[in-house]
Every structure is written in structure tokens, then in C-alpha cells.
């Protein structure tokens with residue numbers, strides 16, 4: 007009969023779980039029994055979706071200030087101990103994945119996330135790491151060993167357990183916030199920050215916004231509360247969504263702040279958008295020159311070389327003007343100034359945010375401050391929590407996967423010294 011006793015059991019075969027198993031195989035763990043319990047039918051389902059299928063796996067400018075957590079000091083020291091350089095070394099020299107840098111972002115040179123999933127999968131097969139599928143862990147009991155029970159009524163025992171069950175986003179990939187339920191006999195609510203969507207889209211009911219669906223602008227976004235204070239700011243591409251709202255990397259990067267404001271009951275939140283990537287003074291000059299050149303054309307046509315028609319139409323409607331009925335000659339200096347200011351600081355009332363089906367990452371999870379420097383639950387030796395299940399979430403650009411690699415590597419190093 008096959009023994010159900012293991013040296014280490016990893017719950018969840020996502021980025022963090024797979025990396026932890028790979029790091030364990032690399033260390034003194036050879037010959038030890040390691041099991042991955044995966045609730046789904048295959049490993050790395052979410053990892054395969056990352057970076058629009060290209061997997062932005064790290065960033066050369068990883069820095070704790072780009073993350074949200076309850077313990078910035080521990081996060082900083084963790085990233086210093088195992089950061090981008092160590093990750094690249096492992097991917098290139100052990101897993102055999104050639105990496106490519108685009109700006110500060112790191113990708114597999116194939117620009118295919120399946121390369122990363124396969125490299126981890128093959129390495130685990132080579133090192134005889136066992137994986138069981140379609141078994142969702144439902145509870146852990148702390149006895150002499152940790153006793154793990156699944157929804158298929160299997161029971162497993164291990165001295166070391168790593169929980170790598172992810173957050174709550176894209177639940178179809180298997181991440182449904184299970185860390186909270188699995189640990190209900192071990193950790194009460196004081197160990198957790200509730201999971202919320204982060205890196206998500208924002209919705210608005212401003213008239214005409216749905217007409218901008220699919221349009222992208224390079225600019226910036228400021229989140230301003232009802233008191234007029236800027237709560238978050240980011241630059242980059244803004245994408246208008248078909249649901250009536252905004253998304254894109256810079257919007258996702260400020261979405262965490264909006265989720266907090268809305269969930270704290272604040273109203274009157276605005277996203278102030280620069281839709282041009284330029285200053286209002288520069289835009290004024292550009293329109294002014296065009297008025298000299300194309301005074302007879304309607305505004306939409308006259309400005310079409312510098313602004314998308316839908317944007318001109320959207321902005322001029324806010325001024326109660328019709329861009330296709332009015333010539334540029336009729337736009338006096340005051341109106342040009344008003345239009346320029348609007349295009350560079352367009353206030354959009356925010357009415358909500360994309361739920362966990364749309365968000366790329368969750369905020370919340372097991373508090374980092376309740377873990378030791380190696381991601382071990384302080385009150386439970388041998389029990390580790392890694393990846394998105396921990397209360398650490400970063401901005402777009404490889405920060406979240408880097409956290410998965412970092413936390414997994416630190417746990418693996420500690421476990422390998424404990425057996």
C-alpha cells in the first residue's frame with residue numbers, strides 16, 4: 007500500500023507551489039518525498055495566462071515600495087534575500103529558460119508563458135516530485151504531523167506543509183481564497199486581511215463613456231477623493247472598456263486605492279485623466295496652430311491629426327459643444343483653453359471596480375507579519391504560506407510573480423534545512 011506520509015506537501019500547483027517544489031528538488035531534498043496537491047486538472051493554469059500569454063515573470067527594478075502589505079520591512083528583506091537576480095539565475099541556469107528584457111520587464115525569450123510552465127513541470131518530473139490532481143484540500147490539523155484532508159476524503163501526513171493556494175482572482179483557474187478555510191482550525195480572522203480584487207478596471211457612469219470602448223490613450227490617471235486629495239497616481243496607457251469604464255496598466259496600478267476608498271464607504275471618487283500625454287499648455291498651442299491652418303474645418307476634422315475623433319467628441323460634449331457641427335474658427339481662445347484643460351485633466355466619476363473575475367491580483371490574505379523571515383507561520387513550525395495567499399500585492403510589471411518566486415524560494419530554503 008502506498009504511504010501517505012511525506013517530507014513536504016505543497017498545496018496548490020500554481021506559480022508559487024511549482025517554484026517551491028523546484029527549489030526543494032534543487033536543495034538537499036533529493037531522495038525526500040515531496041507531494042503537490044492540486045485542486046484542478048493541471049498545474050500552472052493562471053501562470054499560463056500571465057502577461058497576456060507572454061509571462062512577465064520579473065522586473066529589474068523590484069522594490070518593496072511598489073507593493074502593498076502589512077509588513078513592508080519583512081517584504082523588503084525578503085526581496086533583498088531572493089530577488090530578480092536570483093530568480094533569473096534559477097530560470098536560466100537550472101530550468102533552462104532563456105530570458106529577454108524589455109525595458110525593466112523580464113519575459114521568457116519565446117514570449118510564451120507555456121515555456122515557463124513547461125520548464126517547471128519538466129524539472130519536477132525529472133526530480134520525481136509527485137503530483138495529485140482534482141483533490142481540493144479542505145482542512146489541515148496540527149498533530150505530531152500535519153494532517154491534510156481533501157474533498158475526496160484522502161488524508162495525507164507531513165512534517166512540512168506549504169500553502170500555495172493563491173488569492174481570489176480568476177477563480178476559474180482554481181484560486182478561490184481557500185487559505186482562509188483550510189486554516190480555520192489553526193488561524194482565526196486576526197491572521198488575515200480580507201481578500202479584495204486589485205489590479206482591476208474601474209467603472210464610471212459619465213455619459214458617452216461607452217462610446218470610447220476600445221480606445222487607448224497614453225497619459226496618466228490621478229485618483230482624487232471627495233475632499234480633492236490625490237490618493238494615487240500612475241502614468242501609462244489608458245484603455246476605455248466596453249462595460250463603460252477604464253482599464254490599462256496605469257489604471258490597474260491605482261485600482262487598489264479605489265477599492266479601499268469604495269469599501270470604506272467613500273463617495274465622490276474621481277479619476278482625473280490626462281488623455282493626451284502632454285501638458286494643457288502644449289495642447290493649447292497645438293489647437294491654436296491648427297485653428298490658423300484649418301479654421302474652416304469642423305473641429306473633429308481639424309483636430310483629427312492630433313486627437314481621436316471620439317475623444318474630441320467626448321471632451322466637447324462635456325463643454326456642451328458639437329465637434330462635427332462647429333468649425334475650429336468658432337472655438338475662441340477661452341474655449342481652446344477650456345478644451346485643453348479638460349483633455350489634460352478630465353474628471354471621471356468612479357462608480358465601482360471590476361470584481362475578482364476581472365482583477366489580475368488580490369490584495370489581502372494571510373498577514374506577512376504573522377510569518378517568520380522564511381514564510382513559516384510563527385505559531386506553527388513546519389507550516390509555510392507563500393505566493394498570493396500572503397497579504398502582499400504589487401503593481402503590474404512582474405512584481406506579483408516575483409513575490410511568488412521569492413516567497414517560495416525562502417520557504418524551500420528553510421524546509422531543506424529542517425529535514
Ligand SMILES: Cc1cc2nc3c(=O)[nH]c(=O)nc-3n(C[C@H](O)[C@H](O)[C@H](O)COP(=O)(O)OP(=O)(O)OC[C@H]3O[C@@H](n4cnc5c(N)ncnc54)[C@H](O)[C@@H]3O)c2cc1C
Nearest residue numbers: 018020021022045056057062143172180393394404406407
Ligand atoms: C490575467 C492575469 C495576468 C497576469 N499577469 C501577470 C504578469 O504578467 N506578471 C506578474 O507578475 N503577475 C501576473 N499576474 C498575477 C500572477 O499570475 C499571480 O500573482 C500568481 O500566479 C500567483 O501565484 P500563486 O501560486 O500564489 O497562485 P495561483 O497561480 O493562483 O495558484 C494557486 C493554485 O492553487 C490551487 N488551489 C487553490 N485552492 C486549492 C485547494 N484548496 N487545494 C488544492 N489546490 C488548490 C489552484 O488550483 C491553483 O493551481 C497575472 C494574473 C492574471 C489573472
